[in-house]
Amino acid sequence: MAMEDPDRKTEVVLLACGSFNPITNMHLRLFELAKDYLHETGKYKVIKGIISPVGDAYKKKGLISADHRVTMAKLATNNSDWVEVDDWESTQSEWLETVKVLRHHHEKLSSPDPTVSLQNALPLTKPGRKRKQEPNRHDPIKKKNQSPDGKNVPQVKLLCGSDVLESFGIPNLWKLEDITEIIQNYGLVCISRAGNSTQKFIYESDILWKYKNNIHLVEEWITNDISSTKIRRALRRGQSIRYLVPDVVRAYIEKNDLYSLESEDRNAGVTLAPLQKNASDSKN
Ligand SMILES: Nc1ncnc2c1ncn2[C@@H]1O[C@H](COP(=O)(O)OP(=O)(O)OP(=O)(O)O)[C@@H](O)[C@H]1O
Ligand SMILES: NC(=O)c1ccc[n+]([C@@H]2O[C@H](COP(=O)(O)O)[C@@H](O)[C@H]2O)c1
Numbered sequence: 001m002a003m004e005d006p007d008r009k010t011e012v013v014l015l016a017c018g019s020f021n022p023i024t025n026m027h028l029r030l031f032e033l034a035k036d037y038l039h040e041t042g043k044y045k046v047i048k049g050i051i052s053p054v055g056d057a058y059k060k061k062g063l064i065s066a067d068h069r070v071t072m073a074k075l076a077t078n079n080s081d082w083v084e085v086d087d088w089e090s091t092q093s094e095w096l097e098t099v100k101v102l103r104h105h106h107e108k109l110s111s112p113d114p115t116v117s118l119q120n121a122l123p124l125t126k127p128g129r130k131r132k133q134e135p136n137r138h139d140p141i142k143k144k145n146q147s148p149d150g151k152n153v154p155q156v157k158l159l160c161g162s163d164v165l166e167s168f169g170i171p172n173l174w175k176l177e178d179i180t181e182i183i184q185n186y187g188l189v190c191i192s193r194a195g196n197s198t199q200k201f202i203y204e205s206d207i208l209w210k211y212k213n214n215i216h217l218v219e220e221w222i223t224n225d226i227s228s229t230k231i232r233r234a235l236r237r238g239q240s241i242r243y244l245v246p247d248v249v250r251a252y253i254e255k256n257d258l259y260s261l262e263s264e265d266r267n268a269g270v271t272l273a274p275l276q277k278n279a280s281d282s283k284n
């Protein structure tokens, strides 16, 4: 067996999940910030970024159709040589837990077969649970980050803002087992605003504290408070969103007249899919 080169960097694929309703310049900045940060550690090489817009079944208020959100994200990343959009999540008929999206992308990267499906997207490693047939499972030489043909598989890490990390604490929104699998098996790259509230949040959570070495907190020094909510608000009020979203996205929004008082009312009064799902699960 060949010796491992200690200077060899771990390849990382960054996966950002969210509504992207619509995609903003800040969403694109997240990838640049995370990549610079990981490269500065000297340990990682970021090879790809993936934007995965959530499907319509997420039922968030004001969420416009995934078709439009995916198209805008594609327009926005057209000139990036490393960030791309993946519509697998948004084309599923039901809302999917983020951990399942991570599993899907991990499986896709490990498998030479491009037809991997959701059925194959089982947990990475989960002691005490049966896995589906996996050819080299008992081969002691095979490592977790190697595909069946022995090639090194890049790590998939979840890229998010500190609001998503802090949403781990909202009752019924995330399952503890999902949080554990995300940070234990994949890892988190979290972009935070100035201040240490995110560190405090990790300190106060036993599970986050346990796996804190797999949570990369990236401080955003050139702060930028753009959010999709503010973009939609400006549009409703007939205000300019120029220089806040890529110009191709702005043109697409205007051409299709995407955001209005009516669109903001979509899913009003409907329970967000994860809350709905976890509430009914806990009853069963
Ligand atoms: N200004 C920001 N700083 C750090 N992270 C951000 C920022 N804006 C968005 N994100 C992150 O981008 C990802 C996608 O978020 P999302 O689609 O909800 O966008 P958003 O701008 O937060 O939209 P909304 O205002 O509708 O919640 C999330 O991980 C979110 O935390
Ligand atoms: N339990 C879960 O896996 C869970 C819960 C809430 C949100 N999410 C995801 O986080 C992202 C949040 O996006 P928003 O901030 O736009 O609501 C979405 O991709 C959503 O699917 C996942």
Ligand SMILES: [Zn+2]
Residues within 6 Å of the ligand: 163
């Ligand atoms: Zn958000």
